[in-house]
Amino acid sequence: MEWWWRGPLQAKGIDALIRDQGQIVSRAQLLAAGWPADRIRGPLRNRRWRAVHPGVYATHTGPIGYGERLLAALLYAGPEAAWSHYTAAEQLGLLKPDANRPVFVTVPERRKVRPQPGIVVHRDEHWADRLAPVAPPRRTPADAVLDIVGISPSVDHAAAVIAEACQSGRVVPADILSALAGRD
Structure with missing residues (x-):
């Protein structure tokens, strides 16, 4: 089964998808957008991003809101x-x-x-x-x-x-x- 976010990713790009998802993004989404693994590790290493669940990241350093928690759980659980x-x-x-x-x-x-x-x-x-x-x-x-x-x-x-x-x-x-x- 195809991920539900593939269409918006292809139509708008990764930056718009991240924005639409309340600054939550998954490793699968970043890889699908063509990001190499080292580009994903960079913001995690320098703490501009943080892991919410394995393979799911908040691209900000503030608190994780309710809507962000919901989306992070769904992305973590898979396609x-x-x-x-x-x-x-x-x-x-x-x-x-x-x-x-x-x-x-x-x-x-x-x-x-x-x-x-x-x-x-x-x-x-x-x-x-x-x-x-x-x-x-x-x-x-x-x-x-x-x-x-x-x-x-x-x-x-x-x-x-x-x-x-x-x-x-x-x-x-x-x-x-x-x-x-x-x-x-």
């Missing part, structure tokens, strides 16, 4: 990663953002992603069937809700998530039931 669970629900406007939550990503079942602090990785054999048609990739609204329900600590918590998501007006109970019928 077939998508925001899921709470992260997808927040990005889709279903739930209020909470910067204290970890970043949730889902990858295909066959992929392995090494754990990193602040990132919760789930694996799903039906990964591609549950994506919203947007970039950066994330679950559909109904699937994001079902992801959360699947890890909810109680029935009351699950019901509250469903209610908040439906009150957002961006998902309806029928969509959630339809997505549920399609799950194993």
Whole structure:
């Protein structure tokens, strides 16, 4: 599968991509833009850049913001990663953002992603069937809700998530039931 950022990289170039990504960039993006490895090591060595996760860098020295954390986690998890669970629900406007939550990503079942602090990785054999048609990739609204329900600590918590998501007006109970019928 192709990275979701390849089109913008080819159309605008690496500097615009870095700017659009809130000063976050991955080694894969830099290599795709034609940067040699020593050019990547330079700003890291002289501390103009810093590693957020292995192979993902902040190209500034200030604090890492919430949006930057989300994007860094997605870039770290690889080309077939998508925001899921709470992260997808927040990005889709279903739930209020909470910067204290970890970043949730889902990858295909066959992929392995090494754990990193602040990132919760789930694996799903039906990964591609549950994506919203947007970039950066994330679950559909109904699937994001079902992801959360699947890890909810109680029935009351699950019901509250469903209610908040439906009150957002961006998902309806029928969509959630339809997505549920399609799950194993």
